[in-house]
Amino acid sequence: MSDTISDVIYRLGHPLTLAEKVLYSHLDNPKTANIERGKSYLMLRPDRVAMQDATAQMALLQFISSGLPRVAVPSTVHCDHLIEAKDGAGTDLNRANDTNKEVYEFLASASAKYGIGFWKPGSGIIHQFTKLNIKMFSTFDYHSQRLSKVTSYPRMSDIYRWRLLLNKSLHLEVLDLG
Numbered sequence: 407m408s409d410t411i412s413d414v415i416y417r418l419g420h421p422l423t424l425a426e427k428v429l430y431s432h433l434d435n436p437k438t439a440n441i442e443r444g445k446s447y448l449m450l451r452p453d454r455v456a457m458q459d460a461t462a463q464m465a466l467l468q469f470i471s472s473g474l475p476r477v478a479v480p481s482t483v484h485c486d487h488l489i490e491a492k493d494g495a496g497t498d499l500n501r502a503n504d505t506n507k508e509v510y511e512f513l514a515s516a517s518a519k520y521g522i523g524f525w526k527p528g529s530g531i532i533h534q535f536t537k538l539n540i541k542m543f544s545t546f547d548y549h550s551q552r553l554s555k556v557t558s559y560p561r562m563s564d565i566y567r568w569r570l571l572l573n574k575s576l577h578l579e580v581l582d583l584g
Contacts, residue, residue, distance in 0.1 A: 410436045417441065425576040444574040455481040458532050459488050459506070459513060466516045475520070482523035483513050484532035499528050 411427055413436040422430065433439050434449040441448070455477070457465055462483045469477070488509065489502040503510065510527060517524035525532075 413437055414441065423576065429576060441572065443572050446572045448570050448572050450570055452479065454479060456532055457481070457483050459483065459485040459509065459527075462513055463509060466513065466520075466522075469520065470516065477521050480523070481521075482525060483517050484525045485510055485513065485527040485529070486525075486531050489527055502527055 410431050410433060411422065414426075414430045414433070415422060417436075418441060429448070429450075430436065430441070432450040432452060434451050439448060440446040466483075485506075488506045489498055492498055493501075506527075514524050514526070516522070
C-alpha cells in the first residue's frame, strides 16, 4: 500500500488526505491510472466483498460459472434481507427460515464450497457486521444501492476491477465504535 500511495503522491505532486489515501491505496495500477477529479474513472481493487442474501444468489451463480475453485478476496454472505420484520424476532426468523429454506441452503453450501463466510439468518445485520467486525477502512459493502449483484462476482473472482468515477470531492466518515 505504501508504494501505491508514494506513486500517487509523486504523480499528483501534493500530500494526500486520509480519504484520498484510503481510496488511492486500492488503485489497480497507480503508475498509469488517470487521476482527474470529476472526470476520471478509477479502477479499484477492494479488499473484501460483503453480500446480502437477496442479491448474493445471482452473484454466486455467476461466480460458479467462472469455474474458479475459490474466491480471490475475502467474501461473506449475510442472511438478513429476506427476513420480514412483522410479528417479532422469533416468529419472523422462523417464517423466513421456512419460506427461504432452499435459498439459505444454496447460499450456505455454495459459501462453504468456495471459501465464503456465511452468516445464517439471525446472525445480525450486514451493515453492523461490516462496521463492527471488519477492522479495515477499505471494506466495500456490495449490497449498497450504488453497487449491485453484478459487481460482486468480478470482485470475488478478481477478474475485473471495480470502476468508480472519481468525484470532485472526497468524504471519509470516521466512526467512534468504542
